[in-house]
Amino acid sequence: MKVYTDEELLNLLDALESDRVERKESFKGDVPKKAREAICAFANDLPNHNEPGVLFIGAKDNGNPSGIEVTDQLLLTLADIKTDGKILPLPVMTVERRQLKDAEMVVVTVMPSDMPxxxxxxxxxxxxxxRRSLANAQEERILNEKRRYKNLPFDLYPIPTAKVTDLSKLIFENEYLPAAFAPDVLEENGRSYEQRLASCKMIVSLDNPIPTVTGLLAIGKSVQDYLxxxxxxxxxxxxxxxxxxxxxxxxxxxxxxxxxxRTEEKLKAHNRTLIDITSMPTHQKIMPYPSAAIQQILYNAVLHRTYENTNAPVRxxxxxxxxxxxxxxGPYGNVTSxxxxxxGITDYRNPNIGDVLKTFGFIQAFGRGIAVARREMERNGNPEPEFETNSSAVVCILRGKV
Known part of the structure; x- marks a missing residue:
């Protein structure tokens, strides 16, 4: 991740026509929304600079300081943009407090995405x-063509033996698209079924319409035939x-x-609620395991597992x-045993599968599953979740009430 020097930031701050810079005087009103849009645009890097874009909070349009107070809460709020699930795939970005032009500013540095x-x-x-704007069909096609699977995570690799007909058009058009795109975007004309598949990374590209690992997992008709x-x-x-x-x-x-x-239905059937009518003046409902804790660990297992070169299921x-x-x-990337x-320690072996789970509503935000599971186990009176890790697996043990 590139860290700009003060001199480089000052040059960017004064480059009024640059497409790698956006300035905001504060973080109030509609700025949080516009800041996310700017981060999204920098991540897409349509001009193909292959250089980070910078969002300055605390700078006027002319590059001069606006004089805002840069608090720890402001920094935390901006840092949360990375994992709150509103920008997909998750952006690679840093948030810093910097002293520029004798004033404090927040500098948000955004790397171009490998997965536009x-x-x-x-x-x-x-x-x-x-100019920051919504991508038209041509610009969207350019972004699709920027992807090259040899430099991408395994979940974007093509499955050469699969065909577009192995993907469910019914699920894609009736479930996935309405959840993935805003209604006004879907109403626009000019995008074919295959173009939308490519935009959602379900196939490699319009010119190479081979289903990806993500496409088969998300909307495949017979997923296990290929994975x-x-x-x-x-x-x-x-x-x-x-x-x-x-x-x-x-x-x-x-x-x-x-x-x-189907797995959640199975788990719900076995997680029977018991009624205690003896230990308290009024009857108490007892849940052996909190459903939310089981769900979070299950989602994590499906999201973070390896799908490459293995026939092992999630068990x-x-x-x-x-x-x-x-x-x-085992643990991946920045995460170790x-x-x-x-x-705060997270990494993603399958970032695009994460996008699919977020789109389908299984994940609300990223990097919080284990914390939620711990909280729900404590609230329900269960022992804290236990984790065992090695190079080939991660095991979570949820124990019943003592």
Whole structure:
């Protein structure tokens, strides 16, 4: 991630016609919305500068300081833009307090995305010169062509044996598109079915309409024909050991939405609410496990697992005293066995699958799943979740109430 020197920032601050700079006097009114649009446009890098764009908070249009107070809360609010899920794929950006022209400003530096087009609230923003606008069909096509799978994460790799007909047009047009794009964007004419698939990274490009890993996982008709390990194995074991009797089992496949919904139904059926009528003056409802905690760990397992070179499924093993959820593939990137689960330490093996889960509504924001699971387990009176990590798997153990 490039860090600009003070001299470089001053040059950018004074470059009034630059398409790599935007200035805001404060962070009030409609500025939070416009700031996200600017970050989205810088990430798309339509002019193909391959250089970071900069958003200055605390600068007038002429580049002079506006004199705002740069508080820690302002810095935190701006930093949260990275993971609040409004910009997809997640932008690569930094937020700094800098002293420029004898005044404090916030400098938000945004790297060009390797996975354009980037959307903000379902709209693709671009910048040419001093103009920031919604991408038209031609500009969207240019952004699609900028992707090159050899430099991208595995979830954007093509599956050469698959065809566009292996993708469900019904799910794409009736479920995915209305959730991924704003209504006014969908109403625009001029974009074919294949162009929309390419824009959503379901196929490589309009000229190379081969389904990607993300496309098959999101809207594939027969996902496991191409990604054999992309399913969830559920076991309900009547005992404390794997060798004890199995009273319910199912291999749950299909595209991501169907697979997660079916798994949640299975988990709900076994997470029966008990009624305590003896220990309190009024009856109490007792939930063995908080549903939100199980959901968050399940979503994390599906999102962060490796789909490359493995036939291993996500495994959900429900014992009498605990639930064990196995995710194939060890910690990734900045996340290690030593810092796993620590607040603020995140990385994404499958960023585009994350976009799909966010679009379908399974994820509300990024990097908070483990924190939510811990909070819900505590509220329900369960022990804290336990994590075991190695180079080939991450295992989460949720224990029942003591």
């Amino acid at each position: 087009p980037v959307k903000c609230d379902g709209r693709i923003w671009v910048r040419t010169g001093s 054999s390990g992309a399913y969830i194995q559920f076991l309900r074991i009547d005992g404390l050991e794997l060798a004890d009797p199995v009273i319910d089992e199912e291999n749950i496949g299909g595209a991501l939405g169907e697979m997660l919904r 959900v093993y429900w014992f009498n005293d605990r639930i064990e959820i196995y995710s194939p593939g 030593e810092n796993f689960g620590r607040a």
